[in-house]
Amino acid sequence: xxxxxxxxxxxxxxxxxxxxxxxxxxxxxxxxxxxxxxxxxxxxxxxxxxxxxxxxxxxxxxxxxxxxxxxxxxxxxxxxxxxxxxxxxxxxxxxxxxxxxxxxxxxxxxxxxxxxxxxxxxxxxxxxxxxxxxxxxxxxxxxxxxxxxxxxxxxxxxxxxxxxxxxxxxxxxxxxxxxxxxxxxxxxxxxxxxxxxxxxxxxxxxxxxxxxxxxxxxxxxxxxxxxxxxxxxxxxxxxxxxxxxxxxxxxxxxxxxxxxxxxxxxxxxxxxxxxxxxxxxxxxxxxxxxxxxxxxxxxxxxxxxxxxxxxxxxxxxxxxxxxxxxxxxxxxxxxxxxxxxxxxxxxxxxxxxxxxxxxxxxxxxxxxxxxxxxxxxxxxxxxxxxxxxxxxxxxxxxxxxxxxxxxxxxxxxxxxxxxxxxxxxxxxxxxxxxxxxxxxxxxxxxxxxxxxxxxxxxxxxxxxxxxxxxxxxxxxxxxxxxxxxxxxxxxxxxxxxxxxxxxxxxxxxxxxxxxxxxxxxxxxxxxxxxxxxxxxxxxxxxxxxxxxxxxxxxxxxxxxxxxxxxxxxxxxxxxxxxxxxxxxxxxxxxxxxxxxxxxxxxxxxxxxxxxxxxxxxxxxxxxxxxxxxxxxxxxxxxxxxxxxxxxxxxxxxxxxxxxxxxxxxxxxxxxxxxxxxxx
Numbered sequence: 001x002x003x004x005x006x007x008x009x010x011x012x013x014x015x016x017x018x019x020x021x022x023x024x025x026x027x028x029x030x031x032x033x034x035x036x037x038x039x040x041x042x043x044x045x046x047x048x049x050x051x052x053x054x055x056x057x058x059x060x061x062x063x064x065x066x067x068x069x070x071x072x073x074x075x076x077x078x079x080x081x082x083x084x085x086x087x088x089x090x091x092x093x094x095x096x097x098x099x100x101x102x103x104x105x106x107x108x109x110x111x112x113x114x115x116x117x118x119x120x121x122x123x124x125x126x127x128x129x130x131x132x133x134x135x136x137x138x139x140x141x142x143x144x145x146x147x148x149x150x151x152x153x154x155x156x157x158x159x160x161x162x163x164x165x166x167x168x169x170x171x172x173x174x175x176x177x178x179x180x181x182x183x184x185x186x187x188x189x190x191x192x193x194x195x196x197x198x199x200x201x202x203x204x205x206x207x208x209x210x211x212x213x214x215x216x217x218x219x220x221x222x223x224x225x226x227x228x229x230x231x232x233x234x235x236x237x238x239x240x241x242x243x244x245x246x247x248x249x250x251x252x253x254x255x256x257x258x259x260x261x262x263x264x265x266x267x268x269x270x271x272x273x274x275x276x277x278x279x280x281x282x283x284x285x286x287x288x289x290x291x292x293x294x295x296x297x298x299x300x301x302x303x304x305x306x307x308x309x310x311x312x313x314x315x316x317x318x319x320x321x322x323x324x325x326x327x328x329x330x331x332x333x334x335x336x337x338x339x340x341x342x343x344x345x346x347x348x349x350x351x352x353x354x355x356x357x358x359x360x361x362x363x364x365x366x367x368x369x370x371x372x373x374x375x376x377x378x379x380x381x382x383x384x385x386x387x388x389x390x391x392x393x394x395x396x397x398x399x400x401x402x403x404x405x406x407x408x409x410x411x412x413x414x415x416x417x418x419x420x421x422x423x424x425x426x427x428x429x430x431x432x433x434x435x436x437x438x439x440x441x442x443x444x445x446x447x448x449x450x451x452x453x454x455x456x457x458x459x460x461x462x463x464x465x466x467x468x469x470x471x472x473x474x475x476x477x478x479x480x481x482x483x484x485x486x487x488x489x490x491x492x493x494x495x496x497x498x499x500x501x502x503x504x505x506x507x508x509x510x511x512x513x514x515x516x517x518x519x520x521x522x523x524x525x526x527x528x529x530x531x532x533x534x535x536x537x538x539x540x541x542x543x544x545x546x547x548x549x550x551x552x553x554x555x556x557x558x559x560x561x562x563x564x565x566x567x568x569x570x571x572x573x574x575x576x577x578x579x580x581x582x583x584x585x586x587x588x589x590x591x592x593x594x595x596x597x598x599x600x601x602x603x604x605x606x607x608x609x610x611x612x613x614x615x616x617x618x619x620x621x622x623x624x625x626x627x628x629x630x631x632x633x634x635x636x637x638x639x640x641x642x643x644x645x646x647x648x649x650x651x652x653x654x655x656x657x658x659x660x661x662x663x664x665x666x667x668x669x670x671x672x673x674x675x676x677x678x679x
Contacts, residue, residue, distance in 0.1 A: 013380070017059045017060070018066075020059065024051035027048075027051040028087055028091065029087055040267050040542050051094070052094025052205055063666050068088065068095065075087040092121075094201065095206065099113075110195075118189075122186040125374070133589075147170075226292055227292025228293070230291070235253045235287070238283050238284050246429055248283075248426075251426075255406050258404075262422075265427060273429075280295075297372050300417070302373070302376065305367050316350060318338065318350075318354070322366050338365055341392070341395065360392070375408070377396060377485050389645075458488055459486040461523075464518035480662075487639065490636050492639075492654055492656055494658055501662070506610050511528040511533070525646060537601065537610070548585065550585065551564070551567050558570075559604070614626055616645075623648075
């Protein structure tokens with residue numbers, strides 16, 4: 001099977017094309033500006049073509065043209081004509097090579113493209129300079145002065161006098177026949193750059209072609225007016241291309257305006273597939289009917305909040321993100337929307353400084369700005385603390401009462417279903433009668449034997465304070481005067497609301513960032529100088545899995561000395577079948593991804609392991625598996641620090657807890673007994 005992406009060639013730019021183009025254009029601008037303003041960084045101009053090549057390889061020509069024009073305009077405003085020209089060249093080269101690769105063509109096609117585009121661009125430049133006489137005069141004067149300056153420098157070396165005189169004699173001819181010089185220069189430059197880029201940039205794109213590029217929310221073509229409700233599933237089934245078994249089988253239900261519907265089921269039961277069909281994707285079996293089109297991302301249509309909110313955030317500020325992508329005539333009340341989701345007064349905050357829970361709320365606010373008729377929230381409460389989750393679910397439940405819309409919430413939390421008008425439960429892709437007790441945790445209580453006490457301090461934080469963007473108008477303090485000690489075999493649970501500083505604390509303990517003030521030391525040395533000594537799992541496991549298969553990722557995480565024996569041991573340690581080693585990362589469930597990340601960390605045998613929200617988005621069996629793994633890790637002498645909103649069952653792993661509030665530890669002793677309730 002070919003790895004070339006299948007691209008729809010007609011219709012307006014889709015949300016995925018716009019979002020990807022915007023992000024990749026930003027990368028190109030940043031690389032080109034750096035290459036222009038920093039000495040000895042010009043090689044980045046070649047790298048700058050990679051993001052544009054990715055857009056051209058995965059999407060249509062109009063997508064890379066839109067991204068290229070936008071990036072060129074931004075570069076001109078930010079750094080002048082030099083950077084703008086570099087960005088335009090990067091977009092051109094990326095567009096040529098990416099399109100050639102997407103269509104499965106070769107070197108000859110790339111060369112022929114350059115021989116067509118080069119003369120066309122040369123002719124355009126000559127005509128432009130003929131019309132804009134002052135610009136032509138400025139360009140030629142600058143060229144003459146540069147040439148004469150170079151000649152003057154060369155004359156200082158007796159052996160280079162001849163070369164200097166040749167330059168002085170030639171510059172007049174170049175100016176007289178400027179149109180010929182510009183035409184030849186542009187054509188030869190485009191052709192030569194295309195040849196080099198085909199082998200350099202093309203090799204990078206060939207590697208990236210193996211990565212999944214399908215739009216999970218790709219919708220079926222539908223030219224009807226936007227009207228997503230009511231939507232009815234009649235014996236609907238869905239099988240992904242290349243899959244041997246269906247993801248959904250014989251699903252039957254209807255969602256109407258004014259309803260708050262929850263969808264529950266274990267990981268891998270088909271919930272995400274169901275949301276994609278609700279968003280407009282066509283089923284492979286059965287009939288899915290609605291009065292008009294789903295209108296995904298359109299005003300009055302369907303809005304989706306995904307499991308990873310950071311993948312939907314494109315604005316640099318909170319208020320910017322709420323209105324990102326809206327038509328110019330749309331003027332939503334941003335302050336009211338932010339207040340509605342619990343982000344009142346945060347419109348000017350940088351989105352990069354938001355916690356996971358705050359990002360979830362921002363994604364909901366951005367969805368509401370589209371005034372959707374159907375709002376789909378896929379695990380929207382996964383990264384929100386208990387109090388925030390209750391507020392968010394209450395908000396989602398009330399929306400259909402206040403607005404002419406329906407809300408569908410996919411969740412693992414039993415409490416989220418209490419206000420639902422209807423609960424749809426899936427099991428192995430099939431719709432079953434709702435069983436209220438399905439989410440009851442079966443995890444055993446704390447072990448009968450006491451945990452071994454840490455006898456030696458491993459990691460110590462003293463008076464740690466951290467401020468983001470310190471000494472700037474955008475400074476924000478995340479931690480203040482934190483003192484903490486972790487011993488061998490310790491088990492610590494860190495609690496706190498969204499924005500309390502938990503993730504910042506985790507990054508400092510892992511050495512990814514150094515504190516603004518105070519010290520964080522591992523075995524007496526700054527932990528920031530010992531990266532990798534302390535293991536850290538992120539809130540979203542997929543971000544840490546960088547290789548194609550499970551075995552490759554574990555080996556890469558462990559280092560060059562790790563082989564199949566160590567991989568098998570790590571898989572055994574985290575409770576995964578060894579046969580999973582050859583599977584693609586993207587075929588794994590959320591719980592399996594978390595355990596693969598743990599396996600990669602365990603082969604390095606860390607003495608301290610920090611887990612940021614390890615239970616987020618997991619069903620009861622997945623929670624059980626992860627908690628068992630963590631208990632085993634601590635039993636074998638590794639200190640475990642868990643940062644979580646959800647403490648159910650955590651007393652089987654952690655023997656003490658601390659609570660953060662506004663960046664401060666509420667209990668400085670950090671030795672209180674862990675209570676079996678959430679905060």
